[in-house]
Amino acid sequence: MIIAERKPLTEVLEMLDGSGEITVLGCRSCTAICLAGGEKEAKEMSEALSLHSELKGKGWSVRPITVERACEKEFILPLQGVKGTVLSLACGVGAQVVQEMFPMLQVLPGVNTSNMGAPEGIGVFVEKCAGCGDCILHLTAGICPIARCAKSLLNGPCGGSQNGKCEVSPDTACAWDQIVRSLTTQGRLDLLERNIPPKDWRPSRSGGPRRTVNVEAMPGDSQKAWRDTE
Amino acid sequence: MPAALKAMEVEDMDDVVLREVPCAGSVERWEVLHAFRQGAEGVLLVGCLLENCAHHYGNEIAGRRAETLERTLVDLGLSPGKVVLVHLAEHQPHRFRQAVEAMRATVRSTSEEEK
Structure with a gap:
């Protein structure tokens, strides 16, 4: 799994300055497991930002949306119709896929994505793989x-x-x-x-950035034609 | 909860809203933040006496969450001391009243600073 840590709240508040409509994106996969960006954390961040907005008169409209897996386009369709800023508590991969799918949105990182690792105990996560290829x-x-x-x-x-x-x-x-x-x-x-x-x-x-291709899994001509007619 | 209910029987507790939970450790951080958004000026997390936790380590969890919440609330622009964890037993309504009084004093002393 991908390990991430929440960014300091003060850094997040600074990033969001000047925003209007804010969607806090949670991911139920890796960042939920490492307690950085799951459903609870998205809810918490949403409440925190709303409270800050009310205290400081920022005028933010904040709501949380949590998806199953932010790194796959099929799973981020719930973000259709979202406007303004997305504060992503998904990993850096998820944040970039969301940005790619919805170029008009401003996607900001709410977590620091660190490494590929595993839980060692409750609340402890250790790097295991460097993805050296x-x-x-x-x-x-x-x-x-x-x-x-x-x-x-x-x-x-x-x-x-x-x-x-x-x-x-x-x-x-x-x-x-x-x-x-x-x-x-x-x-x-x-x-x-x-x-x-x-x-x-x-x-x-x-x-540079690596690209992995599984030729067998790639759609052939008839599959492409069928998908295009959908 | 019985201690809080007993304490509420006396006058001058109209500004206190009780919310019953199975364990102080079950209170999520977002719920506390939501309480502030609903108008709470301070939140008391009331847990069992230390080493007398009905769920063995609920008190520990609540303690760590209270510390995190304290930092969060300060970052958000509130003064320190707005989330306090207190430990008491069923027969100690006076300790609950003391905690409420202390919280009221904190709220009074910090309300001007936050404006």
Whole structure:
């Protein structure tokens, strides 16, 4: 899932200065799970903005709309007819899809989108994947050293690994410590003998925004013609 | 709730609106903000005594939410002290009255600043 955090309210208020009609967009997918932008948070933000408007005479008209998944065009149709400003509590992907679908709207980010991760416990979310486009999890016991090692080292820990923790923070586990322990459990320590060569970063960000195409899923001529007649 | 109801039996509580909830920890932040929009000048979240929480950790949740709400309300332009969490038991209506008095004093002292 995509991890996001709510922006400070003061920053949001500053962004919205001069707005009139404001729609707070919540998303029931990732940002709802990480408690940054689901239905409750959209309702809360809507109430907060309305209260601020009433206290300071801003004249804002605020309402919340929460969709199932803001990153897919089919799911953001409830925004049809919306005017003015959309404060998106969906991730950066959702905000951009909404902007693309409704170019006349001013879409503003209400959250800071951070990474791809997973809940570690209640209220704690940890980055797991850096989306490098060249996965090596089969060599590292299912633990990604690109995302989870501060130096993205490919062949073992650095000298900053102490008692299973990374030198950057006592709260951060050393990914290579975890990898070695996991390989030990699996009886696959021999994998450590295998040199992982320098990574091919071309499938990563170095080529600009990535475009993934699944040719089989793309509509053929007759499907296109049928869809066009709809 | 019984303590609040008992406290309400005396005079001079006309400015207090009670809302019954199953647990202080069940009160969502948006509900408190909505209360302010409906005209509340202050909100008391009334929970069980600490370590006597009927739902084990409802008090903790309410405490953290009250802290977040305090920051939110200040950011929105209200003075501090407009959301207060108080802990009391059924036989302590006097503590509820004290909390109401304290909130009234906060509202009185800050109403000018907010104008």
